Amino acid sequence: MKSRCKVGAFPREYATVDAHNHVWPDRDGRLDMNLVNCHLKMMPLLGIEKMVISAPVMTDRVTPAEFRKMNAMVREAMDISDRFIGFVFVDPNYPDEAAAEIEHCVKDWGFSGIKLYHQQTVDDPRQEPIMSTAARLGIPVLMHAGKVTDPGTIREQPRISNAQHFLNALECFPDTIFMQGHIGGGGDWFWNLRVLRGIKSDRYFIDIGGSVCDSMIVRKTIEAVGIDRVLFATDMSIEEGVGKLYAAKLSPEEMKKVCSGNWNRIAAMKRA
Amino acid sequence: MIFDCYTATGHWPFRPVENQTLPELRRHLTALGIDGALVASTNAVFYIDPQSGNEELATALAAEKNGYFYGCAGINPLLPRWEEDLRRCVSEWNFRAVRMTPLYHGYDHDGPEADALLEAAGAMDVPVLIPSRLTDFRGAQRLDVMTELWSEPARQAALRHPQTKVILVDASLPYDGEKAPDNLYVEMSRIACSYNGHLPRLIEAIGADHVLFGSGAPLREVEPALLKLGFLELSEADWQLIAAGNAQRLFKL
Structure with missing residues (x-):
């Protein structure tokens, strides 16, 4: 099916990877097949070849039993389609169990990265076992992020990571690859880009996912961190992700970097 | 034909925005294949x-002289003689809709002032746009509004004023179709489409004749809304209703 408007699918030569998306449980706690089918229907429609998926839990603490169950669900989706690239979700408050789960999911199930949520900030010392495991395996850490300003969200997510936490983490964990989640995930993105402006690290990446598609958001992100650090992603806001990347009016070479080239550089570092 | 029912002109106080004058906005929308737009004054x-602000908009519309834009009045019913403002916008300047922004103007969405505005607009057969928000509050500057209305106030407004056409704008949560009154319409830009199929389900529930294309330009990028519209699996007739037909009917274009 072709778009009936002037904006349509990404060209096939971009080999686009959505670097941040999810699967979730249904009401019975099993993999939500309706969502899986929506993903698989949407991807060829919009020209998305592969999709990074994870299943984080948003409570303050997530027990090992809970995060193992979520990762098993991600594996189930990976078994359904090789379009899915699994990221393992863990809670740093359970360091030994988290490190073991990462090893298991990467070595036994072929997962390609780690997904962290707001249980601790990305630079917290309690992340050390996770970060050293990630570095050893050569896999990236994708962290939920945002500089939220409204009291309600601050109350709900007191340990959400912002750009400054990532700069700290790059120093604290000098061998780990970081992906800052969704510049459009809600929050003061101008503040984040102000902090990141001129960053030089080749271990830092940021994805464009999230529902916020403020005018100029992708162009400003690229201006701040450089084209080689920006990843295409949607984080469930599919058309928003595709549309705001088109709106940045990049050259085909730049589009290829954002759509897949930068992700491919990350994926090539995997040692497991 | 594609008609955008959710655009604005003028300066947004909290961040720079491109294409905020009418000529710039027209060029921007036209380049993306949009044939006309309802425009409100920021x-x-x-x-x-x-x-x-309405007067500035009327002047800018008169200067355009090409029929691309139709005005949408911003009315604050807390002010004395607001009824005269509404009459002038509609009768003299030919504005086709009203936009209610109770979170910014400081009145209750279900209070007597809101009801008076809804009633007056209904009596003039002018649709009322009720945005759930104007921008994402999670990153709002400290002087900006730090919440949003969500969907229910628009539904309640439509139930209280059955003679008034109410258009829910910039909202993410779709209605249960069975609970949506017939005089309630929904602008689609922020409703998830590919992700879990919310927009197709909404269209099925309330009918293609109750959904309108909008983009949120120039505060938001237009392309996401165009992608949602472009890939809707509908008959040509239903697709045309959402793209422009409903707007033509409601705004008497």
């Missing part, structure tokens, strides 16, 4: 007297 949200 200044009418922030000026102490919104009618000054």
